[in-house]
Amino acid sequence: MTILNTTSLPHLPPEIMVPSYDRGKVTPGIAHLSVGNFHRAHEAVYLERILARPGQSDWGIVGIGLMDSPGEADKADAMKAQDCLYSLTECAPDAPDTVRVIGSIIEYVHAPADRAAAIERLADPAIRIVSMTITEGGYYVDENGHFPLDLPVIAEDLKRDVPHTAFGVLTEALRLRRDRGIGPFTVLSCDNLPQNGHVARNATLTWARARDAALAEWMADNVTFPCTMVDRITPAVRPDDVRRLDAASGLDDRIPVFCEDFIQWVIEDKFCAGRPEFDAVGVQFTDNVYPYEEVKLRMLNASHSLLGLSGVLSGYRIVSDIMADMNEVSLVERYLGLDAEPLLTAPPGMELHEYGALLLRRFRNHAISDQLLRIASDSTSKLQMFIRETAMGLLATHRTPIRVAFVISCYLEYLRGHDDNGATYPIMEPHLSAPDRALATGADLDAALNMSVFAGWGLTESPDFVTCYRTVRQAIRAHGTRRTLAEVVLTAQ
Incomplete structure (x- = not known):
């Protein structure tokens, strides 16, 4: 295998796409907090395209x-x-995989x-945008949009001379820039939150x-x-995936990523620098x-929550397997068509039914x-973002x-840590x-509806x-998730 680095880059096989620009001439313009797989398959890909354009080497x-x-x-x-x-492997459902080397991250x-x-790195005047993917729960806001200063992780951070949290780091970097007369940067959230910029x-x-x-003023x-x-859609990369991806590409890459061929990014054009x-x-x-x-969160992400929670309880572990279960497919189709779509207003040029089919x-x-x-994982945060408004x-x-009663019941049963087959799994x-x-795990099923995750939903x-929730959750406990889902799909309109 070929070790992936700058030296080997010109000698890679022709079927592997490599940066078409001179990385030696690229200078930083964006800093990104928390460089996960999604960032490396999304924003970094757009910047890869940008750096190939004339006059864009400072980004x-x-x-x-x-x-x-x-x-x-x-x-x-x-x-x-x-x-x-x-390396990034882009996987189409009906075409060969495409492997490309991404070079837009020039420093880590x-x-x-x-x-x-x-923090000093963020104070560099060359940095004009600080983007971030810190996950939905990483913003700590409650159902009313309140940022809790008394939360231990925040209260402790405020006492530090050198903060650790994203918001402390941003604040301290901006303090340095103000004091040095450098000027601000744009903070660009790339997390799945409604109105993520406002949050x-x-x-x-x-x-x-x-x-x-x-x-602050x-x-x-x-x-x-x-x-x-x-x-x-960018899956987690496990050790087996690293071996599989490297075997396919011929690269010795310790941090490969793979994703679907679809990509989308919509942004408000508000950039101060x-x-x-x-x-x-x-x-x-x-x-x-x-x-x-709203369309993405309440259709795509909500569908993922339905599949993730019911799938784990049913004994499935990957999406492609669960999509062979016609009851699971019917659950998503009915949720999209009967629950989510009627409550949404489509953006200009978008047909919600076509979006659901895609x-x-x-x-x-x-x-x-x-x-x-x-x-x-982290359904405690995700349900508030993806299911609440539809509910x-x-x-x-x-x-x-x-x-909705079914997905909430699945969430609560998921927290018990074992599936229909008795197999256990880690709860994150x-x-x-x-x-x-x-x-969530107590004997009083109705009491679970008083969890803070459901505050403001009006469920109780x-x-x-x-009544619907109680019936569904009792059925899952008595007969299992798959049988309960079959009944939900057959009886619900």
Whole structure:
């Protein structure tokens, strides 16, 4: 196998696409907080296209890893060893895979090794955009949009001279820039949150006000926080995937990524310090991201939650397998057509029915085989983002809530940690409190509806929903998820 680095780049096989620009001439213009697989398959791909355009060489990416974990330290080591290069395998459902080497990340900083240095890197005047993918739960906001300063992780961060959290890092970097007369940067959230720019602004300014009110006022006046909608299915990469991807490419790549061939990015054009030519490489600009993100969150992401939770409980582990179960497919089709679509307003030029059909095609992509446990993880945060509005709309219009009752029941049963076959699995719910876990797994099924995840949904105020939920959850416990789903699909309209 060929070790992937700058030296080997000119000698790779012709079927592997490599950067068409001179990486030696690329300088940084964007810093990205938390460089996960999604960022490397999405924003970094758009920047790869941009860097190939004339006059755009000053928009390279500086990746900044915030988390202090062995996996993140290994990623930093791999980035250094490979000169920040990695392979991306794009998988179409009906065409051969395409392998390309992505070179848009030109520098990587592991913040836990020197957090002050990472903040100093953001203070570089060349950095005009700081983007981030810190996950939905990483913003810590509650159902009312409140950023909790009394949360231990935030309260502790505010006491530090050198902060650790994303919002502390952003604030401290902006303080340095203000004090040095450099000017602000744009904060660009790329997470699956409704109005993610507003959420990022609220979280950052709330942290900043608690630290330095005058600085927060300067930030409010000068820093922009565009809303965005991002979309590309990018599975977790496990050790077996690394071996499989490297065997197919012939590369010795410690950090390969694979994804579907579909990609989309919609952004508000609000950049206080300039931006690259996003619109020339397929990014769509709009004055109002809300309709796009609502369709994506309440159709694609909600469908993923349905499949992830019911699939794990049914004993499935990858999406392509579950899509061979016609009851699971029918569940998604009915949820999309009967529950989500009637409550949505399509953006200009989009047909919701066609969008739903495209989702099912994407989910059937066997080459992706996304992990259902990954999709089900952090459902405590995801249900609030992806299911809540549809649930509230169904209750308000007195329409059948059975599919929402089913996914909520699956979530609660998922928290018990074993599937229909008795097999156990890891539960990754970093934002589930101990009191909520006790409510979810207790003997009183109705008490689970009082969990904080459901605050503001109005579930307990609807006798029809409570009855439906109780019936479905009892059925799952008595007969299993698959049999209950078959009954839900047969009886629900």
